[in-house]
Amino acid sequence: MTFAELKAQTFRRLREVSPGVFASEADIEQAINEGYQEISDATEWCERWQTIDLLRERPYYDLRTVVGPSLLAISAAYHEDNNRWLVPTSLHELDGIDRRWEARIGPPERLLTRGLWWLGYWPRAGSDSGTIKQYYISLPDALADDDEEPGFPEPFHEALADFAVADLVAQDAEAKQAMLAWDSYLAREAGLRKWVRERAEVQTVRGSRR
Amino acid sequence: MTRAQIAAETLKRLGDTAQQVWTSDEVDGHLLTAYRRLALEARLWPDWTYLENLPPGFSYTADWELPFVVFDWGLANYTLADERRLLTEADRIGPGWYTSPFEATGLYLTAAQAATEIPATATLPKSLTEIERGVWDGRGLDARTARHARLVDSRYELTRGEVFAYLHEAEGPRTLRKIRVPAAQAATFTVTGSWGSLRSPTDISGDTVTGTWGCPRRIAGQHPIGPDAFGLPRRCYRDGTNFRVEHWRHGRALTSPDVECELPERSEVALRDYAIGQCLNRASAGQDVQLAAYFLARWSRHLARLQKRRTSVERDRVGVFGAKSARIPGRRPPVAQRPWQYGETVR
Numbered sequence: 001m002t003f004a005e006l007k008a009q010t011f012r013r014l015r016e017v018s019p020g021v022f023a024s025e026a027d028i029e030q031a032i033n034e035g036y037q038e039i040s041d042a043t044e045w046c047e048r049w050q051t052i053d054l055l056r057e058r059p060y061y062d063l064r065t066v067v068g069p070s071l072l073a074i075s076a077a078y079h080e081d082n083n084r085w086l087v088p089t090s091l092h093e094l095d096g097i098d099r100r101w102e103a104r105i106g107p108p109e110r111l112l113t114r115g116l117w118w119l120g121y122w123p124r125a126g127s128d129s130g131t132i133k134q135y136y137i138s139l140p141d142a143l144a145d146d147d148e149e150p151g152f153p154e155p156f157h158e159a160l161a162d163f164a165v166a167d168l169v170a171q172d173a174e175a176k177q178a179m180l181a182w183d184s185y186l187a188r189e190a191g192l193r194k195w196v197r198e199r200a201e202v203q204t205v206r207g208s209r210r
Numbered sequence: 211m212t213r214a215q216i217a218a219e220t221l222k223r224l225g226d227t228a229q230q231v232w233t234s235d236e237v238d239g240h241l242l243t244a245y246r247r248l249a250l251e252a253r254l255w256p257d258w259t260y261l262e263n264l265p266p267g268f269s270y271t272a273d274w275e276l277p278f279v280v281f282d283w284g285l286a287n288y289t290l291a292d293e294r295r296l297l298t299e300a301d302r303i304g305p306g307w308y309t310s311p312f313e314a315t316g317l318y319l320t321a322a323q324a325a326t327e328i329p330a331t332a333t334l335p336k337s338l339t340e341i342e343r344g345v346w347d348g349r350g351l352d353a354r355t356a357r358h359a360r361l362v363d364s365r366y367e368l369t370r371g372e373v374f375a376y377l378h379e380a381e382g383p384r385t386l387r388k389i390r391v392p393a394a395q396a397a398t399f400t401v402t403g404s405w406g407s408l409r410s411p412t413d414i415s416g417d418t419v420t421g422t423w424g425c426p427r428r429i430a431g432q433h434p435i436g437p438d439a440f441g442l443p444r445r446c447y448r449d450g451t452n453f454r455v456e457h458w459r460h461g462r463a464l465t466s467p468d469v470e471c472e473l474p475e476r477s478e479v480a481l482r483d484y485a486i487g488q489c490l491n492r493a494s495a496g497q498d499v500q501l502a503a504y505f506l507a508r509w510s511r512h513l514a515r516l517q518k519r520r521t522s523v524e525r526d527r528v529g530v531f532g533a534k535s536a537r538i539p540g541r542r543p544p545v546a547q548r549p550w551q552y553g554e555t556v557r
Contacts, residue, residue: 037476041515059433069474073519091343091456095350102449103348114256115458116519139476166504171223175500182504 001157004146006032010164017177023168033142035163035185036150041072043193044137045152051080052132054108054125060118067138074119075135077111086111086121086132094122108132152192159188211478214467216241220485224496231496232489240485242464244509247484248477249460250339252516255472258435261332261453263373263392264314265325268306283309284333315398330367330391334384334455337437337463343456346373346388348449356380359389366390373453388453397450437462437472480512 001009010028023031040046050067064071077086089110094101101122107130108121121132140151150157162185170178211219217237221227248254268286270279286306288294294302307324308314319326334341344351352375359366359377370393377387432446437459447454461472471478487505490498 034479037479041476042511062434064474071474072476073522075522091350095343099349101350102345113520115254116516118256170501170504171225173225173496173498173501175498175504178501178504 001149001154002146003029003032003143003148006143006157006160006164007146009158009161010168013161013165013181014168017165017169017174017181027168028164029143031164031167032160034167035160036143037139038163039152039156039159039185039189039192040139042189043152043196044073045192045196046072046138046140047075047135048138049133049135052134054121054128054130054132056126056128057105057124059102059124060114060120062118063134063136064117067136070139070141071117071136072139073116073137074111074113075137077119077121077135078133079108079130080133081130082107084109088113089122153195156188156192156195159185159192162188211475212468212470213238213241213464216471216478216482217467217485220482220489223482223486224489226496231494232492236492237485237489238467240488241481243488244481244484245461245464245471245473248473248480248513248516249458252513253340253458253520254477254516255437255459255461256342257337257457257459258433259335259338259455259457260396260447261334261386261388261455262311262398262447263328263388263394263396263452264311265308265319265327265395266304266306266329267308267311267314268304269309281310283311311398314395326395328392328395330388331381331385332388332453334386334457335459336384337459338384338455338457339460340458341378341386341455342458344376344386345449345454345456347451351375353378354389363389376453386455392451392453394451396452397448399446399448477512477516480509483512484509 007025007028010032011023014023014028048067050063052061052063052066055061063074076088078084079086086108087110089112091112091114094110094112098104102124104123105126106123108123108125110122112120112122114120119134143150150160162181166178166181166185169181217234218227220237220241221229221232221234224232226232266286267283269281269283270276270285271287273285276282276285284306286304288297288302288304289307290305294305308319313319314326341353344353351373354362354375354377356377356379359375363369366389367387369390371390373388373390373392375389377389378385381387429446462469464471471481473481483505487502487509490496490502490505
């Protein structure tokens, strides 16, 4: 569904469920885009990657400064110079291995996250050379043009209209209608989440799943 | 968005921009509660603080001065032991011997034959919510309980030497004690000049400088501290014989309506949902318990998502032959056998 179709559907459903609710086109666009962010945040479908330049003795990198405020979560990392995946680790594990782990310099082998946006590569790089292919989850760009479509599969597009209806009728204190639309949104969101998680699980010849 | 912008959006969605039912103060209160809850429950902001092994200094003499202090070098209201008796016991804070770090690091205290003892206790920043790790001289430390510290060394408040553990109880929620009492002053950079901002990193780093003018934006080995993780470093720290606390903190204090919220825009929506939910929950002309539950459910979903996401990358881990790396251990590795560090808990 295009942005225009989503807006038209939201208008129609608003008229059906709550004829007294007035919403401008700008209100509907805002509500649909908020729904787009909500479903993207909940299902983490928008996977991206970015090359990060390694910096000498850099303790931690703020991924927001590279990919912007749309960053949601840090994912896997791949060292492009020696073609190895970095092993995710934790502070306490590193402390258990070597109390002076911070002083180690060398090609990164492990990925360490601090909070939601900061990450460190261990050992620290000894020079300003080398790159890491850093995967991450982000929010998609907001829908702006009428012919734009959400980035996830079409069967789940209607979730955005559900969210918009719930959001707009709630602003007019139509609790019952809001809850109905919200439940519908949650069902579609669960469907998309299932699709995101299970899309890689291919049925094998023997019929067993991974 | 600023606090005022989020509050205005909240009131607009409540349909009460005239503030007939809910006031902006009430909305602000809920927004700040949600902001604090995100910091405490989702642990969003990691940060570092150096509790430097330096003699005690001060830059203000009474608590009420703190909001006006530009450079917070601590609080003290007397400088010498003989002044102590001039104050009532409950009012004594100190002693503090100097007002700027360069007086200690530049050995001016030694030259003036002033006291140079290093205190074992340090005050933690008010924004700190939880300590994650203590580091001394670049080495991870153990956290101790007061009871265990007393058991191991009943003179731990006096014994001087290398710091090998820290204590965060028994002396107040904002006081951290280093065990042992630091014997050596922290390693510091010798910087040409004693005030203003850092113009050239050549005193600190041998790195080739990129660019020819302005102030340094990044220095190798240095990590930005505080809620404003941009701009220029004001003070650079060394880890050698120094004590660093890695901790979680609150977001940038929203002390006035025009302060920018430190959350990403996505999470600002959660603050708004929380405030709407709380407003609708309150007994008033606009009370709607069902709608309040709807908005609070949206808030709870967001909070749970952030909590789960913080450890998501560790779940991506894959097994490696010959290593126990399929799972991050949820408990400490085995304790070393006697006699090494006999009687002490180690990771």
